[in-house]
Amino acid sequence: MFMHNKRLQYTVRVAEPNPVLASLIIEQFGGADGELAAAMRYFTQALGEVDPGRKDLLLDIATEELSHLEVVGSIVAMLNKGVKAQISEASMKEADLMIAVNAGGASQKENLLFGGGPALIDSTGVPWTAAYVDSKGDPTCDLRSNIAAESRAKIVYERLINVTDDPGVKDALGFLMTREIAHQKSFEKALYSIENNFPPGKLPGIAAYANAYVNTSQGEGDMDGPWNSGEQWDRIDDLEQVMPFDDGDGTASVTLAKKDEAAVAALATRTQSNPGANVATGADLGAGPGAGRTSDEDLGGAKDIAEATAMAKKR
Structure with a gap:
């Protein structure tokens, strides 16, 4: 009340x-x-x-x-x-x-x-x-x-x-x-005031993963500090060490029923890409300056690039 x-x-x-x-x-x-x-x-x-x-x-x-x-x-x-x-x-x-x-x-x-x-x-x-x-x-x-x-x-x-x-x-x-x-x-x-208040929840973390710091962003600007270095961390700079973290092969898999296997196979066959195909697309047909290389040079892609380059030099 x-x-x-x-x-x-x-x-x-x-x-x-x-x-x-x-x-x-x-x-x-x-x-x-x-x-x-x-x-x-x-x-x-x-x-x-x-x-x-x-x-x-x-x-x-x-x-x-x-x-x-x-x-x-x-x-x-x-x-x-x-x-x-x-x-x-x-x-x-x-x-x-x-x-x-x-x-x-x-x-x-x-x-x-x-x-x-x-x-x-x-x-x-x-x-x-x-x-x-x-x-x-x-x-x-x-x-x-x-x-x-x-x-x-x-x-x-x-x-x-x-x-x-x-x-x-x-x-x-x-x-x-x-x-x-x-x-x-x-x-x-x-x-x-709560004893053992970290990590949240009841289930404990897996030590090998909880102690790892994975340096996934590398290059200029890399910094060392208590958040990623020292005795508390197993620092990983070679990303191949954690690809994947477990002992698997790093790919996704699922066990399918036979009827699902057949449907998946049919879907894959119907939607398969042909890596040898290089046909003209709408982007090729409408290509103008700045479009980059086109599938068929006869469509004018090379000519457009040359013209755009010449115009840029005049400027």
């Missing part, structure tokens, strides 16, 4: 309306890393959690995220308060009202359809979706995802702070940003 306290968790003081800023801040209302997504992520995790300590933690933070949703929504509402009144009362001239509505950039949908109030959309007008909730039901996996979510939200708030000079808005955003830090700390403590 929930009870609502009409006082905000943090006082919102907006200096003046600013629809453009509102269209940016609404990202944290209905966006992928916003407060509603966080609240729903943690609530759903809490409902399925079997550990009483983690369940309590998740419910606490989920409920606080709803209070943050209220703070963000209040900021958006205050920033849009002027245009909300103007569009509702039609008290401005048509041209001035059009300018006011479009001043918000991506928020014109918000202003037109939602009357300037906070809507469950992101800064580009995309509606909120439950796809933002990426819980997997494993505490070590979900806590890591929560840590990453809090980190992303912190960065978004930081960027929002950098694009406004409204002192009241800056102050409220700073509070919200800092609470993301506190939540990350709590989630990290919860994660490392």
Whole structure:
């Protein structure tokens, strides 16, 4: 059961309306890393959690995220308060009202359809979706995802702070940003309170594969560091060593029933390519400068190349 306290968790003081800023801040209302997504992520995790300590933690933070949703929504509402009144009362001239509505950039949908109030959309007008909730039901996996979510939200708030000079808005955003830090700390403590929290899940990894670092991107820019070198890693620079990793031949195979074998053979025969065929194609027939070599030089490919080369030299 929930009870609502009409006082905000943090006082919102907006200096003046600013629809453009509102269209940016609404990202944290209905966006992928916003407060509603966080609240729903943690609530759903809490409902399925079997550990009483983690369940309590998740419910606490989920409920606080709803209070943050209220703070963000209040900021958006205050920033849009002027245009909300103007569009509702039609008290401005048509041209001035059009300018006011479009001043918000991506928020014109918000202003037109939602009357300037906070809507469950992101800064580009995309509606909120439950796809933002990426819980997997494993505490070590979900806590890591929560840590990453809090980190992303912190960065978004930081960027929002950098694009406004409204002192009241800056102050409220700073509070919200800092609470993301506190939540990350709590989630990290919860994660490392689980003994043997890595790798996620129950099944252990296969040691030969878990210890291998495969240097698949080679050439200029190769770097050595603790992520790929040292006693923790069996580094593989010769890719032939791991092609394939197992003792097989590296090809895909399947055991087919006899009726499937016959159908596969028929399909292969019907769709077989003739490596000796080199007939003129549509690309050959329509070849012009820059088309490259064509199947039949009589089609003019060589001539076109010569003409294109000559034109390039004249330039």
